[in-house]
Amino acid sequence: GEQVEQRPPHLSVREGDSAVITCTYTDPNSYYFFWYKQEPGASLQLLMKVFSSTEINEGQGFTVLLNKKDKRLSLNLTAAHPGDSAAYFCAVSPNAYKVIFGKGTHLHVLP
Amino acid sequence: NSKVIQTPRYLVKGQGQKAKMRCIPEKGHPVVFWYQQNKNNEFKFLINFQNQEVLQQIDMTEKRFSAECPSNSPCSLEIQSSEAGDSALYLCASSLQQGASAETLYFGSGTRLTVL
Numbered sequence: 567g568e569q570v571e572q573r574p575p576h577l578s579v580r581e582g583d584s585a586v587i588t589c590t591y592t593d594p595n596s597y598y599f600f601w602y603k604q605e606p607g608a609s610l611q612l613l614m615k616v617f618s619s620t621e622i623n624e625g626q627g628f629t630v631l632l633n634k635k636d637k638r639l640s641l642n643l644t645a646a647h648p649g650d651s652a653a654y655f656c657a658v659s660p661n662a663y664k665v666i667f668g669k670g671t672h673l674h675v676l677p
Numbered sequence: 678n679s680k681v682i683q684t685p686r687y688l689v690k691g692q693g694q695k696a697k698m699r700c701i702p703e704k705g706h707p708v709v710f711w712y713q714q715n716k717n718n719e720f721k722f723l724i725n726f727q728n729q730e731v732l733q734q735i736d737m738t739e740k741r742f743s744a745e746c747p748s749n750s751p752c753s754l755e756i757q758s759s760e761a762g763d764s765a766l767y768l769c770a771s772s773l774q775q776g777a778s779a780e781t782l783y784f785g786s787g788t789r790l791t792v793l
Contacts, residue, residue, distance in 0.1 A: 600781065609681075610768070610784040653718060657782075663732050665710070665782060667720035 568593040570658050572668025580676050585643040587671045589656035594637065598659040601630060601641050604670075605652045613641070613654075646675045680704065683769050683785035684751075690759045691793050697755040698788040702746075702771030708732075709752050710782060711744065714766040723767075726752065727774065759792040766790075 572589045579585045597618045602610040614625050616632055616639070623630040627650075629642045639658070643650055656668040682701040690696045702709050711723040724734035726746040738744065746752040756763055766789050770782035 602784075607786075609786040610770075610782075612781050612783070615781050655718075655720075663708070663725060663727075665722075667712075670718040 568596065568658060568660055568664070568666045570656060570666050570668045572656055572671060574671060575669065576672045576674075578674045578676060579646050581647055582645050585646045585650070585673055585675070586640055587654050587656070587673070588638060588640045589658070589668045591637050591639070591658045591666075593658070593660050594634075596637075596658045596660045599630075599632060599639050600657040600659070600665070601639075602655045602657065603652045604655065610655065643673075646673070648675045648677050651675045681769055681771050681783050681785035683767075683788050685788060686786065688788055688790045689793065690790065692760060693758050695755055695757060696759045696763070696790055696792070697753060698767055698769075698790070699751040699753050700769030700771075700785055701751045702769070703773075703783050706771035706773050706783070708772045708774040708780075709746050710770045710772075711738075711754050712768045712770065714768055714787070716765070720768075723754070756790075759790075761792050764790055764792045 569592045599616040601613040604610045614630050616623050621632050631640045653670045653672050655670045657665050659665045680703045684699050707728050710725045713721040723738045724744050725732045743755045766787045768787045770784045772780040772782050
């Protein structure tokens with residue numbers, strides 16, 4: 567079945583620097599992609615939902631890139647700030663009822 | 678902010694005891710998922726429902742868990758006989774499913790189960 571590999575597991579950056587988190591997936595039929603943020607003790611918060619037809623998606627302070635050829639999804643926080651410190655999870659969905667999560671990246675933004 | 682409500686927030690049980698947790702999905706969301714997130718942050722899919730019907734579940738859930746989503750009542754997930762390895766964060770998520778496209782999962786805050 568579908569496998570999702572997320573890298574790196576831990577990431578420390580200085581405030582103002584960029585932070586890049588990458589997920590690779592195996593199922594070429596995956597159509598929907600998600601990035602979630604989980605702060606300590608809190609629920610998962612949706613950052614962005616990406617359709618396979620769109621390669622570049624911009625949010626507030628971050629960009630999501632989808633490379634279908636390489637089966638790679640990345641989250642790029644352009645200028646990280648301490649409030650971005652959290653766990654980030656990618657999720658890949660080949661259909662309506664199946665969602666596979668990456669193992670997460672713990673991001674620590676140093677002031 | 679997610680409107681998926683999970684109770685209790687924390688649950689402590691002894692081995693062999695039943696452990697029951699509940700979830701109220703977001704209003705109007707017919708699809709409910711349960712995931713187990715372990716201490717390594719790994720998500721394990723347990724079961725999902727569409728309205729009151731089970732869509733998919735893993736073998737472990739079928740054998741050791743009891744889960745339901747009755748109409749007009751919270752969904753529930755119950756471990757029949759808790760084991761130490763069941764200690765984890767149990768996350769409930771709901772989605773507004775329309776056709777075959779994947780919809781966003783909206784998560785509750787989870788129930789953290791500790792089995793002593």
